Structures are given as structure tokens and as C-alpha cells.
Amino acid sequence: MAEPTIFRCPGCGYVYDEAQGDDHEGYPPGKRFAELPDDFVCPDCAVRYKEDFEAVA
DSSP states (O other): OOOOOEEEOTTTOOEEETTTOBGGGTBOTTOOGGGSOTTOBOTTTSOSBGGGOEEOO
């Protein structure tokens, strides 16, 4: 299995770390970014869509 990756919203800088997940949004640690819903939007700015996020690690 590949190392967890970090994805960043280019609009506001929100970071989704696959290793940490996002408990507040209901995503457990280890939840892959690819497994997030297709209609996922940035939980901080709600402007950027899943395809806009950039892998940073």
C-alpha cells in the first residue's frame, strides 16, 4: 500500500491528510482521498472541488 498522501486546497490552504482523515467531516484516519465522495468540496471555503485539490506529499 502506498504512503498516505496530503492534499491541499489551492484556494484557502485546507489540508486533507489521508493518514489523519478529518473526524469533523466524518472521514476516519486512513481514508484515501480517492475514496471521498465525488461531490466533495473544501470544508473550509466550499469553493474548490475534489479535482482542484493538489497532492503535496
